[in-house]
Amino acid sequence: MAEVRIIFQADKLWLRADAVARIAPEPPFHLPDGIQVQPEATFRLPEGILVQRVAADQPLPPGVEAMGLREAHARMASGAWLQAGRAYQWLEWEAGHRFCGGCATRLEPGEGTGRRCPACGRLVFPAHATAIIVLIQRGEGPGMELALARSPHFQAGVYSAIAGFTEPGESLEQAVHREVKEELGIRIHRLSYFGSQPWPFPNGLMVGFRAHHLDGELQPDPVELEDAGWFRLDALPLLPAPLSIARQLLDTAIRESRPEPSGA
Numbered sequence: 001m002a003e004v005r006i007i008f009q010a011d012k013l014w015l016r017a018d019a020v021a022r023i024a025p026e027p028p029f030h031l032p033d034g035i036q037v038q039p040e041a042t043f044r045l046p047e048g049i050l051v052q053r054v055a056a057d058q059p060l061p062p063g064v065e066a067m068g069l070r071e072a073h074a075r076m077a078s079g080a081w082l083q084a085g086r087a088y089q090w091l092e093w094e095a096g097h098r099f100c101g102g103c104a105t106r107l108e109p110g111e112g113t114g115r116r117c118p119a120c121g122r123l124v125f126p127a128h129a130t131a132i133i134v135l136i137q138r139g140e141g142p143g144m145e146l147a148l149a150r151s152p153h154f155q156a157g158v159y160s161a162i163a164g165f166t167e168p169g170e171s172l173e174q175a176v177h178r179e180v181k182e183e184l185g186i187r188i189h190r191l192s193y194f195g196s197q198p199w200p201f202p203n204g205l206m207v208g209f210r211a212h213h214l215d216g217e218l219q220p221d222p223v224e225l226e227d228a229g230w231f232r233l234d235a236l237p238l239l240p241a242p243l244s245i246a247r248q249l250l251d252t253a254i255r256e257s258r259p260e261p262s263g264a
């Protein structure tokens with residue numbers, strides 16, 4: 001029996017072409033036996049699974065199709081998708097950290113998952129690009145309003161929560177307050193942690209929060225945002241795709257705002 005491999009071709013994941021029809025008991029990246037590839041890069045995830053990247057011009061083997069991770073989300077169980085995303089983040093880290101950023105010497109294995117420069121001693125460890133996302137509400141219950149904004153990069157009509165990258169030396173909480181002030185011109189309070197999500201496009205970690213409006217009128221940053229507004233729950237715009245933590249934040253807020261069913 002062939003070893004389970006996660007194979008990428010550039011940024012596309014190889015999946016069994018029959019994975020749609022299958023109610024797959026195993027992840028669709030468990031490829032048919034006997035597939036031979038010439039890997040350009042190969043390594044193992046910490047749990048032992050082999051991850052390979054093949055050349056962009058390698059023909060697809062029979063029974064296999066190549067698909068971006070966003071598209072693949074609809075075809076995969078959540079655990080398998082997360083594992084493929086993790087494989088992709090490791091692959092990207094491997095590819096982008098072959099040489100020392102300080103002196104350009106080839107890096108050597110270092111402590112644990114890190115690498116070390118034999119010339120200048122610089123240590124490099126796998127890292128995320130960390131971003132925060134915050135869903136801001138005004139009021140409670142069914143009359144609640146949500147502050148949502150639209151980046152010019154979003155699909156037409158889609159609005160989402162406020163997000164941005166953390167800066168060096170900043171706490172997650174500081175990043176939330178700064179981004180909200182910069183992008184919307186308002187202040188928030190009652191900040192609470194919601195959850196986090198690896199975001200393999202290409203190496204992100206999204207950290208989600210909820211917060212309440214404190215003061216200020218919305219003044220959307222014209223560079224980052226096309227539009228922003230307060231939206232009532234019965235008049236929401238188009239929302240982000242289900243794979244994102246943005247959507248999980250929104251779904252949770254909507255669910256919580258519904259009145260408790262009466263106990264009759």
Ligand SMILES: [Zn+2]
Pocket residue numbers: 100101102103104105117118119120121122
């Ligand atoms: Zn160096």
